[in-house]
Each structure stands twice: as structure tokens, then as C-alpha cells.
Amino acid sequence: MAVLLLAEVTDGALALDATAKAVTAAQALGDVTVLAAGSSAAAAGAEAAKIDGVAKVMVAEDASLGHRLAEPTAALIAGLASDYSHIVAPATTDAKNILPRVAALLDVMVLSDVSAVVDADTFERPIYAGNAIQVVKSSDAKKVITFRTAGFDAAGAGAEAPVETISAAENPGLSEWIEDKVAESDRPELTSAGVVVSGGRGVGSEEDFAIIEKLADKLGAAVGASRAAVDSGFAPNDWQVGQTGKVVAPELYIAVGISGAIQHLAGMKDSKIIVAINKDEEAPIFQVADFGLVADLFEAVPALTEKLS
Amino acid sequence: MKVLVPVKRVIDYNVKVRVKADSSGVDLANVKMSMNPFDEIAVEEAIRLKEKGTASEVVAVSIGVKQAQETLRTALAMGADRAILINAADDVHTDIEPLAVAKLLAKVVEEEQPGLVLCGKQAIDNDMNATGQMLSALLGWSQATFASEVEIEGERAKVTREVDGGLQTVSVNLPSIISVDLRLNEPRYASLPNIMKAKKKPLDEKTPADYGVDVSPRLTVVETKEPSERAAGIKVGSVDELVEKLKEAGAV
Numbered sequence: 200m201a202v203l204l205l206a207e208v209t210d211g212a213l214a215l216d217a218t219a220k221a222v223t224a225a226q227a228l229g230d231v232t233v234l235a236a237g238s239s240a241a242a243a244g245a246e247a248a249k250i251d252g253v254a255k256v257m258v259a260e261d262a263s264l265g266h267r268l269a270e271p272t273a274a275l276i277a278g279l280a281s282d283y284s285h286i287v288a289p290a291t292t293d294a295k296n297i298l299p300r301v302a303a304l305l306d307v308m309v310l311s312d313v314s315a316v317v318d319a320d321t322f323e324r325p326i327y328a329g330n331a332i333q334v335v336k337s338s339d340a341k342k343v344i345t346f347r348t349a350g351f352d353a354a355g356a357g358a359e360a361p362v363e364t365i366s367a368a369e370n371p372g373l374s375e376w377i378e379d380k381v382a383e384s385d386r387p388e389l390t391s392a393g394v395v396v397s398g399g400r401g402v403g404s405e406e407d408f409a410i411i412e413k414l415a416d417k418l419g420a421a422v423g424a425s426r427a428a429v430d431s432g433f434a435p436n437d438w439q440v441g442q443t444g445k446v447v448a449p450e451l452y453i454a455v456g457i458s459g460a461i462q463h464l465a466g467m468k469d470s471k472i473i474v475a476i477n478k479d480e481e482a483p484i485f486q487v488a489d490f491g492l493v494a495d496l497f498e499a500v501p502a503l504t505e506k507l508s
Numbered sequence: 509m510k511v512l513v514p515v516k517r518v519i520d521y522n523v524k525v526r527v528k529a530d531s532s533g534v535d536l537a538n539v540k541m542s543m544n545p546f547d548e549i550a551v552e553e554a555i556r557l558k559e560k561g562t563a564s565e566v567v568a569v570s571i572g573v574k575q576a577q578e579t580l581r582t583a584l585a586m587g588a589d590r591a592i593l594i595n596a597a598d599d600v601h602t603d604i605e606p607l608a609v610a611k612l613l614a615k616v617v618e619e620e621q622p623g624l625v626l627c628g629k630q631a632i633d634n635d636m637n638a639t640g641q642m643l644s645a646l647l648g649w650s651q652a653t654f655a656s657e658v659e660i661e662g663e664r665a666k667v668t669r670e671v672d673g674g675l676q677t678v679s680v681n682l683p684s685i686i687s688v689d690l691r692l693n694e695p696r697y698a699s700l701p702n703i704m705k706a707k708k709k710p711l712d713e714k715t716p717a718d719y720g721v722d723v724s725p726r727l728t729v730v731e732t733k734e735p736s737e738r739a740a741g742i743k744v745g746s747v748d749e750l751v752e753k754l755k756e757a758g759a760v
């Protein structure tokens with residue numbers, strides 16, 4: 200059986216961590232062919248060819264595939280589908296946009312956010328904000344899957360898979376890209392960071408979020424936020440951790456001023472070590488924290504930052 | 509332009525779900541149910557388009573058990589004009605899959621000919637995030653997912669989408685499927701007079717057979733289990749103690 204894996208490519212660059220984790224998940228299903236698609240994708244394809252476990256790389260470069268608009272990208276993948284039993288991708292916003300469309304074009308269901316592979320037809324996925332794990336067996340001829348990357352280790356590098364160039368599908372011309380507003384960040388990417396420091400409503404203001412960022416920088420961590428912090432304008436949307444934001448599973452997750460609502464826990468409760476700093480000792484976050492500190496965050500966080508130097 | 513809004517009846521987002529002891533699913537008996545939060549945002553956006561004069565009529569549609577009527581009445585009370593209920597399940601524990609929902613919605617679209625379908629980006633029960641994209645594929649329409657801003661401009665819609673690195677703006681041909689994200693708007697509460705008025709608004713009842721759609725699942729649920737429990741943690745008394753514990757654990 201063969202697997203087609205849509206690589207995560209942004210502005211011509213491969214998101215190595217997400218793609219390599221999806222390769223790990225996909226290897227159990229068969230030979231993995233990686234598809235790198237974009238207006239420029241050759242460099243990303245060459246990098247993907249080095250991931251251990253990749254049997255082949257296909258590069259599709261075309262203006263219509265820039266920013267991977269769902270319609271032309273889904274048409275490309277559906278056109279390639281006949282040779283593959285599984286069509287997979289890391290569960291990023293790009294893949295969540297494209298893969299359900301591919302599945303419907305092929306008249307099959309999609310398996311979203313798969314967290315474990317049982318066998319070629321059977322998969323585990325979290326439901327109800329991660330409060331239950333469903334084991335499902337697909338009766339479809341082809342499986343279309345997005346993998347929850349937080350649950351898999353990244354495959355190593357060192358391989359040298361052959362790279363082949365293919366052409367794009369005809370552009371259905373239904374949509375156009377206008378602009379990107381990219382949040383600038385020098386910090387590690389949230390979903391692949393080893394340490395994440397997150398702030399919630401308790402931080403109180405955008406200015407005070409600086410104390411979260413200072414602690415994060417001290418630890419070389421990525422910065423996350425709860426929905427309350429994002430909605431209040433303390434932090435940008437793409438920092439949101441939770442059921443509707445990003446799902447992370449770092450070695451260390453420090454939750455500051457976050458009560459621990461179900462929707463937030465959905466995005467971080469698989470972290471190795473969870474630290475909670477909150478002045479409310481009844482906050483639900485303490486039920487999942489390995490180490491909890493009941494304290495005023497405005498005193499505790501600067502002190503912690505200081506002590507870690 | 510007519511706007512179609514699919515809404516789903518799901519377990520209330522504040523309820524901590526319980527997995528049934530026999531691992532057959534999540535216990536939904538006697539649990540508070542509500543409209544999926546993302547769908548409230550979709551209904552709100554549709555009503556705002558009507559208030560701006562862009563939309564002429566807002567039709568809410570729900571697929572599931574007959575109790576989904578209540579969810580449709582909520583949409584009507586918020587301001588939708590009429591509703592369609594497709595009775596597709598006898599038991600509240602039967603969750604119709606996105607592919608079947610998309611096929612039913614495609615038939616409703618054929619019949620109703622809306623210029624726009626506004627739906628939630630995902631249902632908080634199955635967390636699939638797929639129905640809008642699937643419907644768009646079946647219709648051969650454009651799609652704009654995870655919308656945080658929607659501007660209708662004649663034959664096109666300009667949509668700002670929440671993507672991993674920030675925001676992306678696309679322009680899509682109408683008719684289109686737009687799936688909405690949390691930050692698109694703040695849904696209104698239905699007032700008591702509007703709740704009363706909603707009881708008189710039209711609600712058509714249909715079945716999947718009326719549309720010739722097979723709703724049998726492609727995915728068989730083998731088992732539903734509890735996520736692995738975390739070992740109980742400890743509370744530390746001071747920042748010093750926290751640093752010490754983190755060092756012991758090799759975390760810093």
C-alpha cells in the first residue's frame with residue numbers, strides 16, 4: 200500500500216517539524232510519497248527528500264498553487280489519488296482546509312486529527328475537546344487523514360529520496376489570494392517548541408503580557424495564550440492554545456493566569472510537565488498541573504524569570 | 509441573496525462529558541444540549557448580512573434527531589426567517605457523519621439555491637472540521653474556511669481567514685461556502701418576544717429519503733475510551749520550591 204503525504208509548505212519553505220511528524224505517523228501505513236506543492240516548492244521538496252522514511256517526493260510548482268488555495272490544491276491531490284490507499288497530512292490549518300475537500304471529491308470520509316494508528320483501517324482520534332478518544336474503523340477504499348502532530352515524534356533526517364516534478368491540475372479559478380498578515384516572531388514555533396509559556400485572562404493587559412514573554416525568552420520557549428487572553432486583545436489569535444487553536448505537547452508547559460477551561464485543556468493536556476501559576480487555588484488548571492503554585496502572577500513570574508538565570 | 513445556515517445540536521460546551529462504562533460512546537442521556545457555538549456565530553453573521561440588506565432571506569437547516577427543532581427555533585429567534593429539519597437519526601447518540609451531512613446539504617442547496625452558505629468551522633462534539641469543505645467540494649463551489657471577517661462585494665466575497673501563522677485574505681466567487689471562526693462576531697441573545705415569534709415561523713420537516721441520501725456511516729466506532737489520566741500533581745509553596753522541582757524533573 201502506498202501513502203501520499205501533503206507536505207506543509209509555507210512561502211516555499213518546508214515546515215520540517217510538522218511534515219516529519221506526519222511521516223512518522225504515515226510510515227506504519229506503507230511507502231510514503233511526499234507531495235510538495237506551491238508557487239515555489241522545489242527547495243521544500245528537496246528538504247522533504249531527506250526525511251527518513253520518505254520513499255519519493257513529488258514537486259508541483261504552479262502559480263495556482265501559491266498559498267495552497269483549497270480548490271486547485273484539492274484538485275491536484277484528487278487527480279493523484281488513484282495510486283494511493285492513504286492520503287495524509289499534518290493537521291495544520293492548510294491541511295484542514297484542503298483534505299476534507301479532497302475526501303468529498305473521492306466520496307470518502309475524512310479522519311481529522313488522528314492521534315494514533317491502530318492498523319491500516321483503524322485509527323484513534325480525540326472527540327469532545329479531547330475528553331474522549333474514539334477508535335474508528337474506516338470502510339472506505341481510500342483513507343484521507345490529518346494527523347495530530349503533537350502525538351508523534353519527528354522522523355530523523357539523512358535519507359535521499361528521489362524527487363520527481365509533476366504538473367498542477369487545471370485551476371478551477373474559484374478563488375484568489377489577496378494578502379497575508381503574518382505575525383512576526385523570532386521565538387520557536389508554538390506547535391514544535393520544547394517549552395511553552397502561556398498567559399490567560401489573569402495577565403490583565405497587553406502590556407503585562409511582556410512578563411509572560413520575558414519568562415518565555417529566558418526559557419527559549421514559545422508563547423501561548425488562552426482564548427480569553429486572545430479575545431481581550433492581550434495576544435494575537437495565532438498564539439491561542441486549545442480546542443479551536445493550536446494543540447501542543449511540549450516537554451514543559453507553564454500556564455500563567457489561566458483557569459483551565461475544558462477548551463484550553465484540549466490543547467495542552469498531553470504536555471509532559473505542566474506548571475500552573477494562579478492565585479485561585481480552586482482553578483481547574485491545578486487538576487492537571489504536575490506543579491502548581493498558588494500565587495499572584497505579577498510577583499511569581501518575575502521571580503521565576505529571575506531565579507532561572 | 510438567500511443565505512443558508514446549517515446548525516447542529518451538540519452537548520453544551522460547558523458540560524464535562526462522560527464516557528459510558530461499556531465504551532460504546534459518550535453519555536448524552538439527560539445532558540444539556542445547545543447550538544454548536546460556531547453555528548451561533550454563523551447565524552449571527554447571516555442575520556447581520558440581512559440587516560445590511562445584502563441577504564434577502566436566512567434559512568437555517570439542521571440534521572439529526574427531532575429535538576434539533578429546539579436548535580432551529582433558537583436560530584429563528586435570533587432572526588432566521590425559516591427552518592428545515594432533516595430527521596436522520598432516532599437516537600441522540602447517532603452522530604451523522606460530515607460526508608452524509610454534506611450530501612444532504614448539497615440537496616438542500618439545489619432546492620433552495622442560496623447565494624451563500626455560512627457554517628461553523630467545526631462542531632465541538634466530533635471536532636471534525638470538515639462539513640463545509642465537503643459541501644463545497646460536492647457543489648464545485650469556492651470555499652473560505654475559518655473566517656474572521658467577511659465582506660460581500662457583488663459577485664465575490666472578500667474573506668479574512670485565521671491560519672496558522674496569522675491571517676490570510678482571499679477573494680472567492682459567489683456562490684460560496686464560508687466556515688466561520690470564533691472571532692468573526694459576538695452572537696446576539698434571543699429576546700423573549702423573539703423567542704415567542706420564532707414559534708410561529710415556518711419549520712419544514714424532511715427525511716434523508718426525501719433527498720435520496722444514504723446516511724449510513726463510513727467509519728464504524730469500535731470503541732470510545734477515556735483519555736489517559738494524568739498522575740496527580742503537587743502544589744508547591746514558593747517560587748524557589750518550583751524551580752527546585754523543575755530542576756529535579758530535568759525540565760529546566
